[in-house]
Amino acid sequence: MPSCKSAKSLITLQKNDSVIVEERWRDSIVKLPADSAWLRAWLECDSTGNVLLKELQAVNGRNTNAGASIIRIDTVTLFEVNCNTDSLELQLKIRDLKIKEMERSRTTQFVEVERQLTGWQIIQIYLGRLFLMLIAALAVLIGIKHYLKR
Numbered sequence: 001m002p003s004c005k006s007a008k009s010l011i012t013l014q015k016n017d018s019v020i021v022e023e024r025w026r027d028s029i030v031k032l033p034a035d036s037a038w039l040r041a042w043l044e045c046d047s048t049g050n051v052l053l054k055e056l057q058a059v060n061g062r063n064t065n066a067g068a069s070i071i072r073i074d075t076v077t078l079f080e081v082n083c084n085t086d087s088l089e090l091q092l093k094i095r096d097l098k099i100k101e102m103e104r105s106r107t108t109q110f111v112e113v114e115r116q117l118t119g120w121q122i123i124q125i126y127l128g129r130l131f132l133m134l135i136a137a138l139a140v141l142i143g144i145k146h147y148l149k150r
Helices: 119-149
Strands: 008-011 015-032 035-045 051-059 069-074 078-085 088-105 109-112
Antiparallel strands (some): 035 051, 069 078
């Protein structure tokens, strides 16, 4: 048995999520300047022959190590250590990642239709449009024919 209830048409939900990952490599150069460090110690002997530290001066560098140190002993009372490093240049390869997230969506809606058209009714609509276009073309042709007769 046919139903008396009106039909419902449905607009479907379409959701497109996409993630685009762009990876880019770039070269970078890091330069470290030359650096130095030094230490001075003044020594003296007491009456028993033991060595005592009288005064100590030291300056530490940021990039120095003991591998390039110069040790100098001036007379008996001065002990001096100097350490120098050359400037450094490091070449680094850096990876940049750019992540784009895109979201497209369409909502779902129910639209109530009183009555759906049947296939035969749709064919009649298209045939009626075709017939009206033929009548309009025929009227234009008749008008041109009468205009040229004059």
